[in-house]
Every structure is written in C-alpha cells, then in structure tokens.
Amino acid sequence: MPVLKEGKLYSREVMMNAYTLVIVLFSLCMCPAAALIMQKSNPFLDAWRLQKPSHRVNLAQSNGPLCPMIPDPEIGDIASRKPSFQMEVRLYGLKAAAWLQVAADGTVNGTLNTTSEFGKLQLISMGREVIRVKGVATGRYIAMNVNGSIYSTAAPSVETIFKHTSHSSYLSFASAKFCRTVPYDMFLALGGNRKTRNGKTTKVGQKTVKFFCFLSQESNRFPGTRFVSC
Numbered sequence: 001m002p003v004l005k006e007g008k009l010y011s012r013e014v015m016m017n018a019y020t021l022v023i024v025l026f027s028l029c030m031c032p033a034a035a036l037i038m039q040k041s042n043p044f045l046d047a048w049r050l051q052k053p054s055h056r057v058n059l060a061q062s063n064g065p066l067c068p069m070i071p072d073p074e075i076g077d078i079a080s081r082k083p084s085f086q087m088e089v090r091l092y093g094l095k096a097a098a099w100l101q102v103a104a105d106g107t108v109n110g111t112l113n114t115t116s117e118f119g120k121l122q123l124i125s126m127g128r129e130v131i132r133v134k135g136v137a138t139g140r141y142i143a144m145n146v147n148g149s150i151y152s153t154a155a156p157s158v159e160t161i162f163k164h165t166s167h168s169s170y171l172s173f174a175s176a177k178f179c180r181t182v183p184y185d186m187f188l189a190l191g192g193n194r195k196t197r198n199g200k201t202t203k204v205g206q207k208t209v210k211f212f213c214f215l216s217q218e219s220n221r222f223p224g225t226r227f228v229s230c
Contacts, residue, residue, distance in 0.1 A: 085125040093190035095207035102135025110194030148199030
C-alpha cells in the first residue's frame with residue numbers, strides 16, 4: 001500500500017510538473033504575439049486590411065494605386081462608356097471666389113470674368129456619381145494624375161473620371177482612380193490665388209473643394225437663386 005501511494009503521489013507530481021511546463025511554454029509563445037498585436041503598426045493586421053477587399057491599396061504603399069471602391073477593370077469600363085447625360089454649367093469656387101475654367105493654353109485655374117467662354121464647362125455623366133468635366137471652348141478635359149496634379153487633356157482617360165458628390169449647397173469632385181489613404185480623398189480644388197491645389201493637400205470640407213454649380217446662361221446673375229444641384 002505505501003508503494004502504491006508513493007506511486008500515485010509520484011505520478012501526480014509528474015503530471016503537475018508537466019502541466020506547469022506547458023503553461024510556461026504557452027506563455028512564452030503568446031507574449032511576443034500579444035506584443036505584436038498591440039503594436040500600432042502590425043504587419044499582419046495591415047495585410048489583412050489591404051486584403052479586405054483584396055485590391056485595397058493607397059498612395060502610401062504604391063506609386064499608382066487604385067481607390068478600393070472602384071477596381072481597375074470597372075474604371076476602364078467607365079472610361080470607355082458613352083456619356084449618359086451632359087449639362088453645360090459654370091462652377092464657382094467658394095474659396096477662390098472665382099469661376100473654374102480651362103484657359104486657352106489648357107491651364108486649369110479660376111477667372112473673375114463671369115461671362116468668359118473658357119468658364120463654360122460640360123459635366124458629362126459616365127454613370128452613377130461619376131463624371132467628366134470638359135471645357136466647352138477648348139474641348140479639353142480636366143484630369144488629375146497620380147501625384148495629385150490637376151491638368152487638362154484633349155484625350156479622355158481614366159484620369160479624367162471624377163467622383164461627384166452633391167452636398168446641401170455645394171458640389172465636390174474627387175479623383176475616382178487615385179487616393180491618398182481612403183477612397184475619394186484627392187479633390188479638385190481651387191485656392192484663394194485662383195490656382196488649382198494639389199489633390200494630396202485637400203480633404204473633405206475644405207473651402208477649396210467646394211463649388212457652386214450654375215447653368216452657364218445664369219452665371220452672370222450670381223449670386224442668384226438659380227442654383228443647380230448637378
């Protein structure tokens with residue numbers, strides 16, 4: 001009987017020691033993992049975020065990304081569509097207190113001339129809330145490249161596609177292809193010096209990204225009551 005008791009006691013001690021060893025090993029393995037999870041920049045979580053959806057990338061991680069809301073094939077499809085609707089308007093920049101124009105030399109800037117032919121713009125609908133902005137006099141499209149620079153081009157492309165958002169009293173236009181950190185965070189903007197601002201320096205709610213939209217024949221009555229919610 002004492003031998004059996006000693007045997008049982010011995011077995012119990014072995015089991016307790018083994019159990020303690022397992023707990024220690026588990027703790028040693030989990031501590032680095034916990035520390036990694038607590039880090040502000042976690043490569044595993046970052047990779048998961050980029051993969052949900054799988055095409056989610058931004059300017060901080062590549063040279064020419066797509067906004068996650070519109071995958072590349074869809075942007076190409078939008079760019080090749082026939083326009084569904086177009087409207088001739090003038091866009092009044094709130095910050096610049098000037099009319100957006102595509103000048104004779106192709107420069108996109110602001111003008112104080114209310115009746116300037118270069119301030120006549122066509123909003124060309126390419127689908128739901130995606131448009132092109134075209135200068136009527138020059139026939140050139142307003143575009144934004146991967147660096148956030150605003151320019152005009154005679155050939156429409158994916159860089160001439162903008163996400164159009166109607167707010168309570170103004171409009172904003174963000175690049176549909178390029179983004180800085182989140183979709184549609186690089187805006188067409190007109191600064192106080194009546195020059196366009198780089199899209200990387202813009203954000204939602206800034207005065208520079210706000211435009212009032214008027215039918216072109218009504219613009220010489222600004223500030224009138226004929227606001228168009230384009």
